Amino acid sequence: MEEELNTTYLILGGHMELQKYRYLCFVFVFIMYILILCSNSTIVYLIWKHQDLHEPMYIFIAALLVNSILFTTNIYPKLLIDFLSEKQIISYQDCLVQYYMLYSLGGSEFLLLTAMAYDRYVSICKPLQYPTIMRKRTVSIFLTLAWLLPACQFVGLTIMSSNQKLCSFTLKNLKARSVFGVVALIITVPLPVLFILFTYTRILIISFRSRRNVRRKAAQTCLPHLLVLISFTCLGAFDVIIVRLGSDFPKTVHFTITLQTILCHPLFNPIIYGLKMKEISKHLKKLYLSKKDQGVQDGRCECQSFEE
Known part of the structure; x- marks a missing residue:
């Protein structure tokens, strides 16, 4: 009974070769985390505040950026604690929770990108039907499915793993979990990617057959989505392929490259959408200029009061 009540801890081996750089890693990761939170939150705030951004395309962008915030918050606090700890360990239960959040949010990322691709497909290929197809109810259904479907899929895998003892898997249970995992992976990754490729192929064909302004609109709105999709894919x-199936790479290389998923991509999203999406970029410039003007006015007030 005592063994059943004991908590099982796992040792995180990826940190071992980075111990002498742990304080430098902590500072770097902490700065990146703050940048990710601030950049993503700023664009979400702009989309929420401005009425002209209350369109399906921008709502999906806001959902994608919220997903990035949740994705990094699932990982960064524990990662920062590990950098400052002598021993990098995690309980088996906490590991399962982190695993569940990581893969369910990762699946949501692909489904949100799929919804964005469909939105662009309807906007460019069926512009007259766009208001009737992409209604608020449709957008709400897409957002609900994007978060709910991966969450339901991966909860099964998590429950299966939690019911097993470490190093005592039977072939039958391992096979069942592998099949379940493959099915979940196919639904959340290859199928959405194939659908996205199909929609953008259709957009490309129709754009080349249309006028210049249609091609320009397609390039302005579709290019950021494609860049984000390529990055995340x-x-x-x-x-x-590399980490899960195993390779002969050193642990430091594994850890460093895997870290790019949680460092570069969540920061890549707001940069791409902030710079490439015309309407968002316009509001970002207004926000920056208003802050700058406010700072200048505050400085003038301080100078006047000093002179008085």
């Missing part, structure tokens, strides 16, 4: 492919 490449990082996800590395995680699945």
